[in-house]
Structure formats: structure tokens, C-alpha cells
Amino acid sequence: MRAIFPRQALSIAERLRDAGWIAFVALVLGVPMIGLTTVDAGNKLVVHTRLPLLMEFVAACFLGRLALRFSLDKFAQRKIERQAQEARRTVQIPARSTLPLIKWLGWWLLGAALVLPLMFSGNRYVVDTATTVLIYVMLGWGLNVVVGLAGLLDLGYVAFYAVGAYAYALLSTQFGWGFWQSLPVAGGLAAFFGLALGWPTLRLRGDYLAIVTLGFGEIIRIILVNWTELSGGPNGIASIPRPSFFGLPFQAPSDDGVQTFAGFFGLEYSPGQRVIFLYYLILLLALLTNLFVTRMRRLPVGRAWEAIREDEIACKALGINVVTVKLSAFALGAMLGGLAGVFFAARQGFISPESFVFSESATILAIVVLGGMGSQLGVVLASLVLVLLPEIGRDFAEYRMLLFGMAMILIMVWRPGGLLVRREPAIMAPAPMQARP
Amino acid sequence: MRFGGLTAIDELSFAAPVRQITSIIGPNGAGKTTLFNCITGFYRPSAGSIVLAHPVRGSLRLETLESHRVAREAQVLRTFQNTRLFPKMTVLENMIVAQHNALQAASFFSLAGLFKLRRYRLAEKQALEQAMSWLQRLKLLEFANIAAGVLPYGTQRRVEIGRAMCADPVLLCLDEPAAGLNPRESAELNDLLLELSRESGISVLLIEHDMNVVMKISDHIVVLNYGRKIAEGAPLLVRKDPHVVKAYLGEEDFQEQRA
Ligand SMILES: Nc1ncnc2c1ncn2[C@@H]1O[C@H](COP(=O)(O)OP(=O)(O)O)[C@@H](O)[C@H]1O
Ligand SMILES: [Mg+2]
Numbered sequence A: 001m002r003a004i005f006p007r008q009a010l011s012i013a014e015r016l017r018d019a020g021w022i023a024f025v026a027l028v029l030g031v032p033m034i035g036l037t038t039v040d041a042g043n044k045l046v047v048h049t050r051l052p053l054l055m056e057f058v059a060a061c062f063l064g065r066l067a068l069r070f071s072l073d074k075f076a077q078r079k080i081e082r083q084a085q086e087a088r089r090t091v092q093i094p095a096r097s098t099l100p101l102i103k104w105l106g107w108w109l110l111g112a113a114l115v116l117p118l119m120f121s122g123n124r125y126v127v128d129t130a131t132t133v134l135i136y137v138m139l140g141w142g143l144n145v146v147v148g149l150a151g152l153l154d155l156g157y158v159a160f161y162a163v164g165a166y167a168y169a170l171l172s173t174q175f176g177w178g179f180w181q182s183l184p185v186a187g188g189l190a191a192f193f194g195l196a197l198g199w200p201t202l203r204l205r206g207d208y209l210a211i212v213t214l215g216f217g218e219i220i221r222i223i224l225v226n227w228t229e230l231s232g233g234p235n236g237i238a239s240i241p242r243p244s245f246f247g248l249p250f251q252a253p254s255d256d257g258v259q260t261f262a263g264f265f266g267l268e269y270s271p272g273q274r275v276i277f278l279y280y281l282i283l284l285l286a287l288l289t290n291l292f293v294t295r296m297r298r299l300p301v302g303r304a305w306e307a308i309r310e311d312e313i314a315c316k317a318l319g320i321n322v323v324t325v326k327l328s329a330f331a332l333g334a335m336l337g338g339l340a341g342v343f344f345a346a347r348q349g350f351i352s353p354e355s356f357v358f359s360e361s362a363t364i365l366a367i368v369v370l371g372g373m374g375s376q377l378g379v380v381l382a383s384l385v386l387v388l389l390p391e392i393g394r395d396f397a398e399y400r401m402l403l404f405g406m407a408m409i410l411i412m413v414w415r416p417g418g419l420l421v422r423r424e425p426a427i428m429a430p431a432p433m434q435a436r437p
Numbered sequence B: 001m002r003f004g005g006l007t008a009i010d011e012l013s014f015a016a017p018v019r020q021i022t023s024i025i026g027p028n029g030a031g032k033t034t035l036f037n038c039i040t041g042f043y044r045p046s047a048g049s050i051v052l053a054h055p056v057r058g059s060l061r062l063e064t065l066e067s068h069r070v071a072r073e074a075q076v077l078r079t080f081q082n083t084r085l086f087p088k089m090t091v092l093e094n095m096i097v098a099q100h101n102a103l104q105a106a107s108f109f110s111l112a113g114l115f116k117l118r119r120y121r122l123a124e125k126q127a128l129e130q131a132m133s134w135l136q137r138l139k140l141l142e143f144a145n146i147a148a149g150v151l152p153y154g155t156q157r158r159v160e161i162g163r164a165m166c167a168d169p170v171l172l173c174l175d176e177p178a179a180g181l182n183p184r185e186s187a188e189l190n191d192l193l194l195e196l197s198r199e200s201g202i203s204v205l206l207i208e209h210d211m212n213v214v215m216k217i218s219d220h221i222v223v224l225n226y227g228r229k230i231a232e233g234a235p236l237l238v239r240k241d242p243h244v245v246k247a248y249l250g251e252e253d254f255q256e257q258r259a
Helices: A005-009 A012-035 A051-089 A100-119 A124-149 A158-175 A179-201 A206-226 A272-297 A300-310 A312-317 A322-348 A358-371 A376-414 B032-039 B067-072 B091-097 B100-106 B118-137 B153-166 B183-199 B211-217 B235-240 B242-249 B251-258
Strands: A036-041 A044-049 B021-025 B051-054 B058-061 B076-078 B171-175 B203-207 B220-225 B228-233
Touching: A012 A036, A012 A051, A100 A124, A100 A272, A100 A376, A124 A272, A124 A300, A124 A322, A124 A358, A124 A376, A158 A179, A158 A206, A158 A322, A158 A358, A179 A206, A179 A322, A206 A358, A272 A300, A272 A322, A272 A376, A300 A312, A300 A322, A300 B091, A300 B100, A312 A322, A312 B067, A358 A376, B021 B032, B021 B183, B021 B211, B032 B076, B032 B171, B032 B203, B067 B076, B076 B153, B091 B100, B091 B118, B091 B153, B100 B118, B118 B153, B153 B171, B153 B183, B183 B203, B183 B211, B211 B235, B220 B235, B220 B242, B228 B235, B228 B242, B235 B242
Parallel strands: B021 B203, B021 B220, B076 B171, B171 B203
Antiparallel strands: A036 A044, B051 B058, B220 B228
């Protein structure tokens, strides 16, 4: 910041000199790389010069540098002004409850989520993509407990997702358990794995914790690849039963007398019915997750999570047992990841270790960070961005990931704290006691 | 207390009587903060013992307890030389977090809280009242819903004291609470500390550099230098003690003064 500040006042001559230097460097580099080229002349290589191209390159660097420097300085200047303004303002403004706009946006999104399958009932692709978004929303809300609230950087979150998915896959294929029966068991198992990860890493923070959790995620994946008897190894587990609607399966009517969903409600069977059912199922799970986490945040544990993120030593000095608070964050975050995993397995019908690679952890973490650590609605917006951008980008074929990366960088430049930075207090002073300005 | 070859506190013994303000003074690096860290369980003393006569739980050996148990069971609360608030949380939230253990017990593993049972609602209401009354007493009401980190330094210090008070201390250890306060704030702090020790029946251990403050409000003063106690007693006695004058003013000044 300080290094850039004086440059705002650069004179035109100084700017030209700055750009001149860059052009010079471009020239030095450009001579061998652009200025000279080899041409295959019959049976030998001849060196040709490409002076016009070299000059174009140097000129582009010169002008580009001028523009870049100018816009960066303007940007920095505006930022400094804004900060000064904010510093003058912060103390007077009490942190209000959620901005009405944000609250409104949340309800609007919920409404849109509820009616989406009805509006696109014929369009399987839309409902499928929306289901994927919701899985990430749920994972983001779960990881938000660990990273956003408790401030514990977890790069191996996908491990718990995998534990949940494999737990359901095994329970259902080996023991014939149903979706709803498996859900609590798989959640509990994932929570147990959360404790297993949390316990040895209690003393670690920041980068060190990130590395250990990263390793943990890989360990789980590698176990799944190699323990063929249990997990089916790289082949994964197939024919996982799909969830049924209160015991009514979604399948074409058959002659063996099994009552199906379509049959029971007297509907024409269509495969889209299951897609829509799965969508509402994950919507329900995600909303329950949201309700749970929002409630927890307003309870003593939730406030202790945030307090630990803010200052662990102060927590100890206030008599808070940091060990149990951290473990509860790990366990609950893991449990929510596990529940999402159960849904994932039930939706796909087939799982293999390939679905639980590190890049999944990175995506979920990106959702939390991009959304604005700790913000529930931010997670939704970030999931929309992160799932929809690559989908929209399909038209751009091989430039897809490039565009995706650029969008991410732009968002972080534009909003370094995430899409929604504002933090809502977990408890507010009762109105009559609040002092008036 | 030893750190490798350095002995930060050596052969120190003193008593902090109930309902009194005991001040610890001494030059920078004398071991005052280290002493607080030993008392509150952040450091484990290499030798010696620290005993608290708890009004309900009897005598407790503080050096055997972990830091969070010192605060919870022995009710010894502290502030830090460089304030340690939860900066992004509001002032009120800071006060509520300090009452974590009581609330957590009432929430019964968060279940009573999740389902908003009556017993939890009552506990939360009580905690809120406790917090609001301390905010009022410390003139912090107007900041209740403001993130603690954006407040001016002097206000943050008051918040930290209030937060410690919300945790219901028997012994309150304040590490240079007046550092960085303006004279008016400092005078208000003096009144507050006197009130606390006289009316609320709390014992106060105070590390302080400002001799005016120390002389005005202390009942008892312990002077440290290089980790050793060089004097102890009532303010007037300590002020005249030759060792103290020497440690504070330096050898030469002392001789000049005597001459
Ligand atoms: N954790 C530690 N490791 C090593 N030395 C320490 C540690 N804490 C304090 N010390 C040393 O102990 C001495 C006393 O420090 P301190 O208690 O902070 O003094 P003060 O009286 O100014 O509060 C200093 O020499 C300091 O460097
Ligand atoms: Mg100190």
C-alpha cells in the first residue's frame, strides 16, 4: 500500500520513463524470442529477423505499462480515500442487524429454489445442475463451521464427504439399509472421523493445520483406492440403491407387483420425477443444515467457535476449554460433510475414489472463502458462481478453466474479504437499553 | 520460573489479601507479566506453589491447574498487557463469551439451546442482564453492538476489564490497565478498581507503571527487580525504600539524591 501511494503523484515524464524501462526490458527479451526466427530453407535452417513484429511487441509493452500503472495508481488512490473515510466512520455506526437487502436476497433465493423444478420440470439438465449447486451449498455450510467460524483451515474436508458416501454405499449394498436409516449412522461415523482428525491437530494452526488436513484427505482417498475388499478399490461401488419416497421407489411400473411412486399417485412414469425428488431432498437437507448452523452460531458453542478464531489465548483466560470447542467444530463440520456424502452416493448410484480428490476440497474451501468466511448467504452465492461458471463456460471449450481462474481473481480483487463480508452479531443488545446517538 | 538459562522469577513470595488492591511494580523485564502467566496457568512454574483461598472451594493450588481451569474453577481472571479482545465480535458478544461456562452448562450439550428450552432461555437472559449491567457500569452501553476491534484503545481496555468481570472473578489480575489511557480515563479506572475491591469483594492484583496511580489506590505494594522481590509493604513505606528508589532511578541518581 505505502509503496504505491507516492506513485499517484507521478508526473508525465516519470510515467514515460517508467514505461520506457519496461519497453527496454521487453526489447532485450524480445530480440532472441521474437526478433529472430529460424526458417527451414530447403535442407538447412536459416535465421531471419522479424523487426516489425518486435517493434509492435515493444510498443504494446510500452503502452500496456502506461495503462496498467495508471489504473493501478487510480485504484490505490481510491482505496486509500475509502479507507480514510471508513476510519472516520466506523466508530459511530453500530453494527446493524443484517442489511434488509441481504435478508431480502436470501428469501428470494429460497423462493426461487422452491419453484425451480416446477418451472423447469421438463429440463433435466437445469434441475441436475441445481442439485449439484445445492450439494456444494450444503458442503460449504458444513465447512463454514470449521473454517469460517472456528477459523481452523481444513484442506481435507472431502474426506468426510467420502466417509459419508462410502458409509451409505456399504450399508445399503451389503446390509440393505435404507437412505434414512443410513443417514444418522453415516453422519455419526463422519463426526467420529472429524474427531480422529481433530485430536492430533489440536495444537496446530494456520499453515501447519492446513498441511495435516490436506494429508488426512489424501490418506482417506488412498485407503479407499487400496482397500479393495472394503471399498472396491479404484472400481468403486456400483448399484447403490436410490432413495425412495416413503418406501415408494422411482421406477417404471413392472409386473412383479411392486408399488411405485408413479403408480401410487396415479401419474405417468417419467425418469424426471426422481431427478426432481432428489432436488427437493438435497434442498431439505441443505435447509436443515442451514437452520442447524445458524442456531448453533447463536449458542454458547457457536460463539466460542468464533472466539477461538479471534483469540485462543483470551479464550483460555476466560475459562473456555479450547480442546472441546475445537473438537466440536471438527466433529460437527465433518458430520455435515458426511450427510452430504450420503446424498451424493444415493444420487449417483455409483461412487469411486475419483470423486473425492483434493480438488474437491479446494473447491469447497474456495466456496467458503469466496462467499466471505462465516457468511451463510455468501456460501450460496459462491456455490452458484463456482458451479455455474464452468457450466456456462462449456461454450468456450478449452478456455473454460482459464476464464474460470480469471473470474476468481477478479472477484478476489474486487472483494478481498469475499462476496459478503458483513458479519451479523450472534446476539444483540435489547433495544430499550441501547443508547441513542 | 526459568526460561532455559534465564531465571525470570526467583524466590518470590507474597500474599494478596482479600478485598485489597495489591500492586506489583518494577522496571521493564522485571518478571511481572511472567508472574501473571504463572498465576493464571499459562506458564508452569519450575518450582514453588501458588495457593488461592477460594471462598467456596477452599484452598486451590493454582500451579497444578491448566489455564482454562484457573479461570473456571479458581475464578482467577486476567487482562493482558496488549489487550486481547475478540476484535470482530461486538462488545456485547465479548461479554457473553466470558460467561461461556455457565451458559454452556445451561444449554446441556447445546440440546436445550437448539430447542430453545426454558432453562436455556432463562440462563441466556441472565447472562445478557449481567453483560448489560457491566456495560452500563463501565459506560460502554453505546458500543454494545459495535465490533470491539474498531474501538479506541482506552475503550478496548475498559471492555477487557468488563469482560473479565462478567466471568465473575474472585481474584482479578490486571496487567498495566492504565497504559495508554488519558488522565481522565485513568482517574475513572482508579475509582472503578477501588469500588470493585471495596464493594464487590474482589481481590485485585495490579501491574502498573504509573506511580501516581499505584500510590493512590494500592493497599499493598510488591516491588520486583530482575525477578526478585526487593521490597514489599504499604505505599508510603515502599516509596521511601532505598532499594526501590535505586531500582527506579538508577544508582547515580540515588547517590545524588542522598547527597
Ligand atoms: N516465554 C518466554 N520465554 C523466554 N523468556 C521469557 C518468556 N516470557 C518472559 N521471558 C523473559 O522473562 C523476563 C521477564 O519478562 P516479563 O515478565 O514480560 O517482564 P515485565 O515485568 O516487563 O512484565 C524478560 O527477560 C523476558 O524476556
Ligand atoms: Mg509486562
